[in-house]
Amino acid sequence: MAEELNENTAQSDSRAGQMFVNAAAALITITCVLWAIEAQRWFDLTFFPQSVLALILGFSVFIAWLSMRANRTAGGTVPWYDWIGATVGLATLLFISLDYERLSETYGNRTDEALVLGVLVLATVLEALRRTTGYALLSVVGVFFIFALLGHYVPGDMKALEVGWNELVTDLGLDAGAAYGTPLQIGAEVVVVFIFFGQLLLLTGGGEFFTNLAMAGFGKRRGGAAKISVVASALFGSISGSATSNVASTGVITIPLMQRSGYSAENAGAIEAVASTGGQFMPPIMGAAAFLMAEFLEIEYQKVVLAALIPALLYYFAVFVQVDLIAAKEKISVADSDLPDVRKVLREGWHLIIPFVVLLVALFEFWVEAQEAAIYACIAIVVLGMFRSYAGQKITLASFLSSFVNAGKITVELILILASAGFVIFIISTTGFAFALTQALVALAGQNVILLLIIAAITCIILGMGMPTSGVYVLLAFLVAPAIVEAGIEPMAAHLFILYFGMMSMITPPVALCAFTAAALTGASAMTTAVKSMKFAWTAFIIPFVFVFGPGLLMIGDTGNILLSIATAAIGVYLISVSFAGYFSRELNGVTRLLLVVAGFAALTPASATSLGILADLAGVALGALVLLREYYVGRRLVSGAAE
Numbered sequence: 001m002a003e004e005l006n007e008n009t010a011q012s013d014s015r016a017g018q019m020f021v022n023a024a025a026a027l028i029t030i031t032c033v034l035w036a037i038e039a040q041r042w043f044d045l046t047f048f049p050q051s052v053l054a055l056i057l058g059f060s061v062f063i064a065w066l067s068m069r070a071n072r073t074a075g076g077t078v079p080w081y082d083w084i085g086a087t088v089g090l091a092t093l094l095f096i097s098l099d100y101e102r103l104s105e106t107y108g109n110r111t112d113e114a115l116v117l118g119v120l121v122l123a124t125v126l127e128a129l130r131r132t133t134g135y136a137l138l139s140v141v142g143v144f145f146i147f148a149l150l151g152h153y154v155p156g157d158m159k160a161l162e163v164g165w166n167e168l169v170t171d172l173g174l175d176a177g178a179a180y181g182t183p184l185q186i187g188a189e190v191v192v193v194f195i196f197f198g199q200l201l202l203l204t205g206g207g208e209f210f211t212n213l214a215m216a217g218f219g220k221r222r223g224g225a226a227k228i229s230v231v232a233s234a235l236f237g238s239i240s241g242s243a244t245s246n247v248a249s250t251g252v253i254t255i256p257l258m259q260r261s262g263y264s265a266e267n268a269g270a271i272e273a274v275a276s277t278g279g280q281f282m283p284p285i286m287g288a289a290a291f292l293m294a295e296f297l298e299i300e301y302q303k304v305v306l307a308a309l310i311p312a313l314l315y316y317f318a319v320f321v322q323v324d325l326i327a328a329k330e331k332i333s334v335a336d337s338d339l340p341d342v343r344k345v346l347r348e349g350w351h352l353i354i355p356f357v358v359l360l361v362a363l364f365e366f367w368v369e370a371q372e373a374a375i376y377a378c379i380a381i382v383v384l385g386m387f388r389s390y391a392g393q394k395i396t397l398a399s400f401l402s403s404f405v406n407a408g409k410i411t412v413e414l415i416l417i418l419a420s421a422g423f424v425i426f427i428i429s430t431t432g433f434a435f436a437l438t439q440a441l442v443a444l445a446g447q448n449v450i451l452l453l454i455i456a457a458i459t460c461i462i463l464g465m466g467m468p469t470s471g472v473y474v475l476l477a478f479l480v481a482p483a484i485v486e487a488g489i490e491p492m493a494a495h496l497f498i499l500y501f502g503m504m505s506m507i508t509p510p511v512a513l514c515a516f517t518a519a520a521l522t523g524a525s526a527m528t529t530a531v532k533s534m535k536f537a538w539t540a541f542i543i544p545f546v547f548v549f550g551p552g553l554l555m556i557g558d559t560g561n562i563l564l565s566i567a568t569a570a571i572g573v574y575l576i577s578v579s580f581a582g583y584f585s586r587e588l589n590g591v592t593r594l595l596l597v598v599a600g601f602a603a604l605t606p607a608s609a610t611s612l613g614i615l616a617d618l619a620g621v622a623l624g625a626l627v628l629l630r631e632y633y634v635g636r637r638l639v640s641g642a643a644e
Contacts, residue, residue, distance in 0.1 A: 017066050017078040024059040024090075025408025026401070028415075031056055032192035036371040050180040051100045056188050057125065057179060058093030059408075060415040062086045064128035067409075089124030092117060096174065107174040110166050118173030122423075125179065129416045136466035140475065141420050144427045151431055157439060160431035171426065178426040183418040183474050186295050191288045191414060193374040196407040200381040201355065203403050205390030209349035210235050211253065216342035223327030225261040226271050229254035230319055233275035234282050242413075242468055243506050243514045246276035251521045262332035265524035270507075270532035273518040274319055277506045277537065280469045281499055282312045284363070288414065289473045291370060293495050296477050301370040302363055307492050307554040310566055311500075311543050314553075317570065318539040318577045325581035349390040355380040414470055421474040434478055441483035449487050453545060456480050457501045464505030466513060472502040490551050497544040504540055507533035535580055539573055542604065550606020550613075557608075564607055568617040572603030575624040584628060585635025592627060599624035 034040075035052055065086035066078050096103060096117060107114035130138045148168050151160025172178045201207075211232050218227035233250050251272045258268035280286060283305040286293075290308065294301040326332070355377040362373035385395035428434040441459075445452030459480055464472040476498040484494035506514035507530055515530035522529070534541070547553040552565030579596035582588050588596075602620025607613040 017083075021063050021066050021409075022405045024062050025406075025412070026404040028056055028059045028063075028408035028411055029192065029196055029404040031059075032188050032411075033196060033375070035189055036193045037375055048100050048104065048176075049185055050104070050176050051097045053180040053184050053188060054093045054097040054100060057184070057415060057419050058090045058097065060412045060419075061089035061093065061124050061128045063409065063412050064132050064416060065089060065124070067412075068131035070131070085124060085127065088120060089128065092120040092124065096121070103174055104176065107170050110170060114170040114174060115166055118169035118171070121173035121179065122169060125416065125419055129420050132413045132416055133468060133471075134466070137417060137420055137468070137471050140463075140467075141423050144424050144433075147433065148427045148431055151433070158433070158436050160433060160436075163431065168427075171430070172423050175426060177422070177429070179419040179422045181422040181425060182295055183292060183421050183425070183470070184415065186291050187288065187411075187414055187418040187470070190291045190371045190374075192407065192411050193371045193378070194285055194288075195410055195414075196403065197355075197359075197374050197378050197381070199403045199407040199410070200378055200385070200395075200400075201352070203393065203399050204352065204381055204385035204395055205349065205393035206352050207236070208391040208393075209345065209352045211250075212340045212345045213342070213349075216340045216345050219339040223324045223332060225254070225258040225332075226263060226268075226323035226327065227320060229258060229268075229272050230275045230316060230323065233272060234279050234316055236279065243273075243277045243280055243503070244517045246279060247272055247514055247517045247521070250276065251518055255518065255521050259522065262330060263326075265522040266519075266528045266532050267326065269518035269522040269524050269529040270515065270536050271319070271323060272521075273507050273512075273515040273529065273533045274536040275316075276518075277503055277514050277533075278312065278315050278319070278540075280503050280506075281308060281315075281496070283308050284359070286499075288470050289499055292470065292473060292477070293499070294370075297491055297495060299492075300367070302367060304492070305363070307556070308496060310553050310555065310569075311496065311539075311547055314543055314569060314573050315537070315539045318573050319536050321574055321577035322536055322581045325578060325583045329581065329583035329587060351384040351388045352390060354384060413468070417468055417471045418474065421471050424475060425478050428478055434482065437479055438483040438486055441480070442486055445487075449489070450545075452483065452487050453497070453548060456484055456498070457541075457544070460498050460501035461505045461508055464502035465511035467505070469503065472505070473499050476502050484548075489548055490554070490556060492554055492556065493548045493551050496554065497548055500540050500544045504534075504537070507537055538576065538580060542576075543569070543573075546604050546606060549609040552606070552608070561608060564617075568603045568605075568607070568621065571621055571624065572600040574600075575603060575620070575628075576600035578628070584631045586631065586638060588631065592631065595627050596624060599627065 031052065040047070065082050069079070069082070103114070103117070126138060126141060129141075145168075147154075147160060148163050149165065151158075152162040154160060211228075214228045214231040214235075218224045218231065221227065229250070232254060233246055236246055236250055255268050255272050258271065259265060263271070280289065283290065286304075286308060290304045291301060294304045297304070358380045359373050359377040362368050362376050363370065368376075382395055382400065388394070428437075441452060441455060445455055460476055463475060463479070467475075477495060480498050481491075481494045484497060485491050489497075506512060509527055509530045512526075512530035512533065515533045516526045518533075519526040519529040543553070546569060550565050551557060552562045553569055555562055575596045578584055579588070579593040579600065582593060599620045602616045603624065605613050605616040605620070607617055610616075
């Protein structure tokens, strides 16, 4: 939807509407950047964080009402009623922002003023949410809103604490734990700065540089077109914060490239969908989830990044192995011959790597806060972009100012999602639903942790259907993660577990938004593309169970256990991926593929999970090695015989 906000505003024939939207978008970015660098300290200003959040939310509501029509279509003159909705939303939240100190002290008295403000906030924010994201998250908010009002009639352990209409509406509109809670604060203070970083990178040719680098590095290798897709989508998927948006943006380049080289429409769509979905749990940004996770777990952001790294690499390793072997099996040609030269790409665009170096050094050498590291990286981009260009793109004053506008428009959807997620979090906390659900899940599974994880995984996929990354993770962190932690699972493992399965809703039927978006670009069957996506992304359904029982994959534990966990997991992933591809040195029969799956799962067994864990690892590695050696030598003999 972020791209639509840009497009819709541009298509509108209302000059005034476009001017106001651009101004509001720029103010969102400027406000967030100033907050990130703590500019208020320069002038000895003190204010409630909720005042800033209400202001940012007001600008977002204003933009959503003016950029998207009531029927969620684009363009045309802004209707008078949209002007009214946008103005009322902005004025209400601006009033709350300017007078939050007084309101925070008096709204508990349930005054008429507080009730009116609450109604206006809910109405304008939720309608803005519907216009930008559709009905998925809106429906979730609606269900919990009804539960808050009627949940005290529910019998048994799920009975909610009674909440009145006046109390509920005023709290949701004004309480610091609702719309202006932790999710929105992290989004505004941290995530928006990274979105601004991404826009500056694109402004200086970063998109073309990294795409060309992927094409130069992998284009002439076996399965090169698919590998280009995997690398490009992984890079931009992490920054974009939306798997479906990533498919729509990178897929228009990578999907035709894969189809021209010989990949079927279904495989091309599935590869793009899987690569884009994986970007949401690929460090360092993880589609905004990393920042939220660090806040919920009360740990440094850097620790989240380190924990998420190995599982994400295993995910892409599995995809790489499969696309490579499928290319060999189906004799798929290399990518088009007119590929960029890697030396030329690096010679012309080396400066675009430096901002990432600055970001990583600031994070992991000096351990500064994430938003501060992003600011340093932004400064590096601006300074370098003023003196060097790539693909004719260079920073000018006009383009620099436009980056504030573009970042603000992209941010609107995220802000509305996080504010609405705040509504849900407040309701499940005040009604006792979160605690009741935790107890219900634990009771349903009994003492069987595996059963609890399976129930949790299914719940995550169902709740995640049709919802954006940030909204999925925030809701699951409060609804499902507590039950897993209560069962004795490492909190980091529990939160990554729910993130993985929440994101798998993007490629899992019946509502596989990412896979269906890719299928629309290829012209293939949407359901077939989704099923093939699940095959390419099989690690995302298995590895979470592995790191729950073997946290060595999350860099937790002693060095020896961590290295052993990574090595055996990589071998297991390779063996199963070979089986799924159905090819090694020749096409594999059913028995061989089954043996490889057995060997792979044995190798994936965490050594620390059971007393026989290390034996299972050794047995799996040995069996897999024997099977592959046999296939290698048989394949060589067949090739030699054919040559003779």
